[in-house]
Amino acid sequence: MSAVLQIEGLEAGYVRDLPILRQVNLTLKQGSLTTIIGPNGAGKSTLIKAIAGIVPISAGRVVLNGRDITGIRPDEMAPLGLAYVPQTDNIFRTLTIAQNLALVLRRLPDRAARLRELLDTFPPLAEKLDDRAGALSGGQRQMLAVAMALATRPTVMLMDEPSAGLSPKIAAEVLDLTRSLTATGVSILLVEQNVKQALRVADHCYILAEGRNRLDGPADQILSDPEVAAIYLGGRRVGAA
Amino acid sequence: MIGLISYLAFFATMAGILAIAVLGLNLQWGHTGLFNGGVVAFFGAGAYGTMLLGGPPEPGQFGGFALPYVVALGGGILIAGVVAWIVGLLTLRLRHDYLAIATFGVAVAFENVTRNADWLTGGARGLRGFPRPLEAAIGDTFLYGLFFLGLVLAVLLAVYLGLERLVNSPYGRVLRAIREDEVSARSVGKNPTRLRLESFVIGSMIMGAAGGLYVSFYAFVSPQDLAPILTFQIWAMLIVGGAGNNRGAILGAFLIWGAWTLSGFALSRFAPDAMQLYTGSIQYILIGVVIVGMLMWRPQGLLPERVTKTIYQKGAKKGSVIINKEVI
Numbered sequence: 091m092s093a094v095l096q097i098e099g100l101e102a103g104y105v106r107d108l109p110i111l112r113q114v115n116l117t118l119k120q121g122s123l124t125t126i127i128g129p130n131g132a133g134k135s136t137l138i139k140a141i142a143g144i145v146p147i148s149a150g151r152v153v154l155n156g157r158d159i160t161g162i163r164p165d166e167m168a169p170l171g172l173a174y175v176p177q178t179d180n181i182f183r184t185l186t187i188a189q190n191l192a193l194v195l196r197r198l199p200d201r202a203a204r205l206r207e208l209l210d211t212f213p214p215l216a217e218k219l220d221d222r223a224g225a226l227s228g229g230q231r232q233m234l235a236v237a238m239a240l241a242t243r244p245t246v247m248l249m250d251e252p253s254a255g256l257s258p259k260i261a262a263e264v265l266d267l268t269r270s271l272t273a274t275g276v277s278i279l280l281v282e283q284n285v286k287q288a289l290r291v292a293d294h295c296y297i298l299a300e301g302r303n304r305l306d307g308p309a310d311q312i313l314s315d316p317e318v319a320a321i322y323l324g325g326r327r328v329g330a331a
Numbered sequence: 332m333i334g335l336i337s338y339l340a341f342f343a344t345m346a347g348i349l350a351i352a353v354l355g356l357n358l359q360w361g362h363t364g365l366f367n368g369g370v371v372a373f374f375g376a377g378a379y380g381t382m383l384l385g386g387p388p389e390p391g392q393f394g395g396f397a398l399p400y401v402v403a404l405g406g407g408i409l410i411a412g413v414v415a416w417i418v419g420l421l422t423l424r425l426r427h428d429y430l431a432i433a434t435f436g437v438a439v440a441f442e443n444v445t446r447n448a449d450w451l452t453g454g455a456r457g458l459r460g461f462p463r464p465l466e467a468a469i470g471d472t473f474l475y476g477l478f479f480l481g482l483v484l485a486v487l488l489a490v491y492l493g494l495e496r497l498v499n500s501p502y503g504r505v506l507r508a509i510r511e512d513e514v515s516a517r518s519v520g521k522n523p524t525r526l527r528l529e530s531f532v533i534g535s536m537i538m539g540a541a542g543g544l545y546v547s548f549y550a551f552v553s554p555q556d557l558a559p560i561l562t563f564q565i566w567a568m569l570i571v572g573g574a575g576n577n578r579g580a581i582l583g584a585f586l587i588w589g590a591w592t593l594s595g596f597a598l599s600r601f602a603p604d605a606m607q608l609y610t611g612s613i614q615y616i617l618i619g620v621v622i623v624g625m626l627m628w629r630p631q632g633l634l635p636e637r638v639t640k641t642i643y644q645k646g647a648k649k650g651s652v653i654i655n656k657e658v659i
Contacts, residue, residue: 168520176514182511184638185507
């Protein structure tokens, strides 16, 4: 599988001269689901936000499908095939579901057909088109957020903790849904706190600690790694390598 | 009877002018989430702009170009838009309360300029002598009052219909999306920076139109007309009527202006002599109480924002998915 997204020596942070990420490297392969895990404050969400252009990058490169998109503006992502699903506030609550979808479908030449495809993929949304998005359950909100991200047929999706705040059952369903999306050819970079569930659905895993790469490998190997088990089951503090 | 009708026409004219300004604020706050604390500056830019362009020449005074009324009013609206564009470029990266403070500062600065730049604004004595549109042709004061009311209501209707079209269009959807969450709006390919500025300028031009009509009605403008209370009155109108609902904005304008007028009348008639000096202050307190009370007990206003319904047809024909009566 070829790489669709490459992160090379990335340094980024919210305040100038105070990087949270230090020399982070990452490769996302075509059609794969790669998860980023790590303790609180490791820089997982910051990494995904830096790729999406929300957090300023001070060094390094972000390469999407062979094109350098370092420091891209978030509103320029969609035409390049990059979609971002924020952790919270990823839908527009006072708009109806149809209006949420219309926002992202607007510029597509085949928007009517694409809307039908999305509603066929996510039937619960089709039943509630005229409802305010704020009235949806947690799982359905994530479904809508994913549908909105998928609308423009991205090649890469960045997802920031889609299971946050959901019950274990719904969280598992959302992650299964995330997994199933790779069958459509989209590559997914997933940040998760729910380590076991994330490793269950992922192909590859990167562990960040204190803003640096700590470990990476196939998800099933990481899951059986004694150090990872110690960190997440034994509560040991992870330092930078 | 004529006196009563004349007074009601006067009341409705002022309420209509203020309703136009409230509609401008509703676009900014109700639909885009821009906390404009300096409404009076844009109202004033339209007022002074119209007066400078349409008023008669006076020695030692800038302006007085005596342009035709429609050109003067259009120019006043344009000046309000230019002021809003400059203010917007400087302040719109601020959020919520910070934007409110910055724009409130702009309004205070604007009032100070009008008070001190004698060569431009006439200073504290203001600008006067504006030829009211068609006044000479109509002649009769009573009939002219009714004519001007008709003019104001026509402008109000045009602004209302234009805004309804705007906010129910895809453009309006994007504005509401930005109001909710800019990061999410960016992540779905929208450019909030540009759209916030556009909404701010359009809303301020509508406030400028209200200011232009105000100055046409009174044929006079001074810094007294741009006191900060006007900003709070217009905010109270929107909060009471219902932010995000254009009908609510108009309803709020008429209700609050009615309450303001009635309270002024009641206080001047029934307050003890020793209190008469303070009746204005009591009215200010009443406006504050109304704003706080509504925010506590009915924050959505009397006419809350409506959910626009979608017509969804799962037909095979191309373009059969219709949202807001528009094929998406």
